[in-house]
Amino acid sequence: MNRPLYTLLLHLALPLIALRLALRARKAPAYARRINERFSLGLPTMQPGGIWVHAVSVGESIAAAPMIRALQSHYPELPITVTCMTPTGSERIQAMFGNSVQHCYLPYDLPWAAARFLERVQPCLAVVMETELWPNHIHQCAKRGIPVVLANARLSERSARGYARFAKLTAPMLAELSLIAVQTQAEAQRFLTLGARPECVEVTGSIKFDLKIDAELLQRAVELRRQWQAEQRPVWIAASTHAGEDEIVLAAHRQLLTTRPDALLILVPRHPERFNSVHDLCISEGLKTRRRSMGEAVQASDEVLLGDTMGELLFLYALADIAFVGGSLVANGGHNLLEPAALGKPVLSGPHLFNFLEIAAQLRDAGALSEVENAAQLADRIATLLNEPSEMQSMSQAGLSVLKANQGALERLLKDLQRLL
CATH class of the missing domain: 3.40.50.2000 (Glycogen Phosphorylase B;)
Structure with a gap:
């Protein structure tokens, strides 16, 4: 499967995506709110030109928090936009950072939605936490010359086998990443096998070890x-x-x-x-x-x-x-x-x-x-x-x-x- 086919299938799946949202909203009503953001509609007003960080849910948001705070300290002049995919992740981001970051849901991985989101945010750098890989978002960044970093990256053997089944989609996507900062050497090798550029893969370790406990x-x-x-x-x-x-x-x-x-x-x-x-x-x-x-x-x-x-x-x-x-x-x-x-x-x-x-x-x-x-x-x-x-x-x-x-x-x-x- 290549990216155009993936995009076509994603469009065809939109009714199923809507049904899944509705079913999730029955258990967690927060899923029924801010649906327009998931299609890059009605996005909040954003100051453009800063750093965009994507953390899919609560765990990734917590892992990203020390990095975000460090970026705020090092680059106080740059706005930081933090996106996620879940209501619990959104609540956690707002609880941790309040108005000190810009925040919305990440739109679905549709080319027009990704393009509209990037036109609003206009980041000079994109940082994606762990293994949240979206081909169209990454490609739209590459088209605009926006470097994309996969930070604290992890890739289990099982996930690697899944990505390998779609090599025509996975390899070009990984080749468009500017840096893959992986947790372990084994994971570095998995990314290389899937098509990542060797000069862009670096073993940095897990930032989760850099957790600081407030006395x-x-x-x-x-x-x-x-x-x-x-x-x-x-x-x-x-x-x-x-x-x-x-x-x-x-x-x-x-x-x-x-x-x-x-x-x-x-x-x-x-x-x-x-x-x-x-x-x-x-x-x-x-x-x-x-x-x-x-x-x-x-x-x-x-x-x-x-x-x-x-x-x-x-x-x-x-x-x-x-x-x-x-x-x-x-x-x-x-x-x-x-x-x-x-x-x-x-x-x-x-x-x-x-x-x-x-x-x-x-x-x-x-x-x-x-x-x-x-x-x-x-x-x-x-x-x-x-x-x-x-x-x-x-x-x-x-x-x-x-x-x-x-x-x-x-x-x-x-x-x-x-x-x-």
Whole structure:
């Protein structure tokens, strides 16, 4: 498939795209808003000529945040436009940056929509986070001489096989990129095999290692646990959980309560449209559950705190003693293991970590990550750690050491961006 055929098929698929939006809007009403932006219609007023950063959703937005702040500091005269594809990503961008950046949804990958977007923004540099590759957006940038950087790039073996099936589309698209700043050497080789230009592929590492924790956030967590009178209470968090995973986590918590009846689980579903259904699940399991969004103090009788707020995940990690990172007991590929590690928490996950193989391997080899396969193993591992403070401390220090050893990717990336600017 070449780009003209891809574009034709994309136009033919527009009714299906509209149907998918409508179905998503039934679960998450925010998908029904600002639809015009997805077609480059009614875009907000933009100051042209700056840097455009695309972060598809919440995870990429969080990963991009240190880079965006550094760009704001280094180039205060340049407007920065940040786009995403999801309402949760949009909320996160607005919460992190407010009016200090320009923001809208990225239009669909239609040539006329991409052209209209670029005419409005007129960036001097485009930075796309991780693996969000859109042939028409990239081609429209190339036509205008706008350098495009794929930053913090990652490409799993599975994704590489998918792209390889469409070589006539993939190879020309990758050849139009000015820089592919990849996380690992293995991923660099995958991009080269798919057709990227060798002089444009550079291993910079993952900027997720350059996460800096605000001391004030840690202090707020200590204060809140004091207010809850839960300084000595065992607290664990299951974060970014997916459908089918919450049941496993709750079963593990019920098992843990048989030996540690004062244990508190902070359960944070990945997607906000699931907050209500997960709350109903907790109640149906007979667990006394309090919702974080209500702003009420946790009581000694509470067994679950549902993290049903946006933009608080780091703070909720800070409240816990042990962190389980979701998307890993189901075949979703896992989520960011480095956030809890940066907070000095022992990190647990399921076996499905194909989105973070390199990071998981480093944490595992250092002794900072434990993997479990089911509810019984999860409960047993948490109970063991709670009974062995020295092992918890060892895992904590190992995680912090891995982060420290890998930092510097952001600085390397910023030097490359400066060269292109």
